[in-house]
Amino acid sequence: MSNYEKLYKRYLYKKNELSFTKExxxxxxxxxxxxxxxxxxEIxxxxxxxxxxxxxxxxxxxxxxxxxxxxxFSSEEKNITKMN
Incomplete structure (x- = not known):
């Protein structure tokens, strides 16, 4: 079984735990x-x-x-927003 297939099986097994409501x-x-x-x-x-x-x-x-x-934030995002 490939890594992709293992990962996909793992996703299928856990997908209910990966879905959340907006709330x-x-x-x-x-x-x-x-x-x-x-x-x-305010906006x-x-x-x-x-x-x-x-x-x-x-x-x-x-x-x-x-x-x-x-x-x-990533380094790139920090540079964009001048957070450094």
Whole structure:
């Protein structure tokens, strides 16, 4: 059996554990990253943004801990956002 087949079998066996509802994902983000919820009215400037559909935003979260953010961003992302 190839590594791919083993990996696929493992995925099939665990796929139920890999699927989360939106609420479960939010709960995990709030807990793991100490995120805070904020009102989407704070980002009204995105209403006409052509990169997203503002009406489909159902939850807004922010993570402000610099050390935590530094740990989750790659070097390239840090360079883009000037987090170094």
């Amino acid at each position: 479960q994902v939010i709960e995990k983000i709030l807990k793991k990253f100490k995120a805070e919820e904020f009102s989407k009215t 009204l400037d995105l209403v006409n943004d052509d990169q997203l559909e503002y009406g489909k935003i159902f939850k807004c979260l922010k993570i402000e801990n610099p050390q935590l953010l530094s740990n989750i």
